[in-house]
Amino acid sequence: MPIVPNPVLRGFHPDPSIVRVGDDYYIATSTFEWWPGVAIAHSRDLVHWRTVRPAITRASQLDLRGRPNSGGVWAPALSHADGLFHLIYTDVRGWTGEFKDVRNYLVTASDIEGPWSEPIHLNNSGFDPSLFHDVDGRKWLVNMVWDHRPGHNSFGGILLQEYDPSARALVGPIHNIFRGTPLGLVEGPHLYHVDGWYYLLVAEGGTFATHAATVARSRRIEGPYQPMPDGPLLTSAHDPSLRLQSAGHGSLVQHADGSWSLAHLCRRPLPNGRSILGRETALQDIAWVDGWPRLAHGTRTPADHFTAPDLPPHPWPAVPERDDFDAPRLGPHWQSPRAPIDEAMASLTARPGYLRLYGRESIVSRFEQSLVARRQQAFRIEATTCVEFSPEDFQQIAGLVAFYSTDSFYYLFLSRTGHSRRCLGLMRCERGQVTWPVEKEYPLDDCERVYLRLAIDYDRIRFAYSRDGELWSAVGWEHDASILADEHAVPCGFTGNFVGIACQDISGRRLHADFDWFEYRELGDAAESGTK
CATH class of the missing domain: 2.60.120.200 (Jelly Rolls)
Incomplete structure (x- = not known):
């Protein structure tokens, strides 16, 4: 099987959301104030990647004028169900100080290169939304909730609410299903259903040196969710000498052969600690142990290389210099x-x-x-x-x-x-x-x-x-x-x-x-x- 060096998406490609549709893999990443919005990479072997047309290409879908630096599109979430790609994204209109002014949207498309629909406004309660398609056909939105009140944890937990496609709106009660672990700063939620369990993958610890990816699970989608023993799933906070730093925020994908992988963000800082290439995307092998996803090499440390599934090689034409x-x-x-x-x-x-x-x-x-x-x-x-x-x-x-x-x-x-x-x-x-x-x-x-x-x-x-x-x-x-x-x-x-x-x-x-x-x-x- 191919041994692939990390990161697989070099340069500014943070907050990866990975999905497999048949033989094709897609990763959506944040673009912040850069237009067009939401970068999408495509691969058929997890070795070679190409950039496809970005998803948010019309001013009616997103107006970034006046956005602060590092505002705009945060943590998109890409999924596929009912013959459609579903893309959730946050527009951060203001993010400094006690308040976060955000709006969360959903667009859909039958083809990854679009055209993508006009946006459906979902909520404004926090950032990093993700859409989960349950086995019974129901759809659920999760996002972190921002708490501006003094004396409160500003990262107030993960909210869950049902999404009704026919009404094109969120419906029903709102549940706070997970308030995080002592690592703090819980965000970036993604839900999965495996062997009768609901698994919640979140980012914690902030997006710099103490970043991490944490897993919790529950028999019921509304919770309560129990964190994985001896967590987190992934972090580089314990070892500043690691090549891949700030490892955390990510998403899981299951391959056709039943195996799993994790896509996550990381940094490769210069000796002075600064990361001129920004946050990049790496892949890790996942093994399920005692009902929990673990890094296959047996630690929580990001590996410098990823073992890709045995898929037919599929290189793309190189982008001319x-x-x-x-x-x-x-x-x-x-x-x-x-x-x-x-x-x-x-x-x-x-x-x-x-x-x-x-x-x-x-x-x-x-x-x-x-x-x-x-x-x-x-x-x-x-x-x-x-x-x-x-x-x-x-x-x-x-x-x-x-x-x-x-x-x-x-x-x-x-x-x-x-x-x-x-x-x-x-x-x-x-x-x-x-x-x-x-x-x-x-x-x-x-x-x-x-x-x-x-x-x-x-x-x-x-x-x-x-x-x-x-x-x-x-x-x-x-x-x-x-x-x-x-x-x-x-x-x-x-x-x-x-x-x-x-x-x-x-x-x-x-x-x-x-x-x-x-x-x-x-x-x-x-x-x-x-x-x-």
Whole structure:
């Protein structure tokens, strides 16, 4: 059987919800403020994965404008029943302070690539909802409940309520079926029915170093639920030397041969403890022992490798390193913060063979900015682009970004100054503070096409430019790439770093920049552990 290295989904792929439909496996993961919403990966052998079209692609399904950093789509739950895919997702409209303003929705589709239905609003009581299809045909929603009251546990337990498909609404009484273990911070519930028992899989301990996955069971769906002896099922909290850290939040899947696996989130932090790749998805083998799911290797520690079922190999065509923007639409790996990638922002037809970005609000806008990017999925990468841009004043900017959030980014940009009609500069934002770490500006008046490059090597990032794509010149010195990480965000973050292209016209005149191509190359990691 194939031995597969973890993580199986590298880079920003947190909160995995896995489902098998016949010979196909699908994993839905959180996308937070990144549009379109809910990333979906597809495999037929659990070894090779491809990204399919995201589920939430219309503004009528989700409006992310104004969402805080790391708000938006939290912990989607994907299931299949009655010939339909069911996708539950939370829209977190505000998440700092004592209150959490959230809305939970359900969409359905007969095909994983859509079209997905308009959303059904379910409730607002907490986040991480999941839909369970019981053996008797009834459907149940579980979600954590947020308790804002002083003196109370804000993670107030797991709520259960029946969902009526004909009424398209939750019905009947609400039960608090599990208040968690002493690990605390109970969230991320999923229900399963196995051999007459209802099993509740939850995340606990918070999503950083003390994260964990816990199992409880009951003969009745309404409970009471008893935690697994000697739990949790999975954690890396006891050993900071483990390659996979923050192991927890996940879901179970049963294979055609009757065996089981667990998909869960994890991190691979740099030596300084920061995780520039964000939270990733790993798989673990599960063995049932005395009526409880356990990690097959006999511990609660995440394994660096996963033993896949003996399935026919099914590789997918590799995503080309270079996107020449010749296709009729952008590939599913491209995303944008908060705003749909539409003709008002990005056009592949205005100038065929180029991606034209129309300048909108500033690089720190949480409403409408023109920025498209893809996940960083390896510790050592290089991103390069070629841009044509003729700024008319200093409020018009375009270039290459390493972008974690509006509070954390690097921006290698072209703009206009009093002494040059086109010049190159570098902008840095750390914890919301914008600086210009390279005081020198690079005049490029005679250069209609400019080549821009960034290279990330674990915790270091470098920038360069070229007039011809052959001879490259450095822009300043090396900088700290690890500021682009969850652990360094304010107050904390849940995404990973992206690299991509952007265009701003703060004047409102919508001046455009034309990008001829974008290339993303993985350079090979010196060590899989993330240490040099």
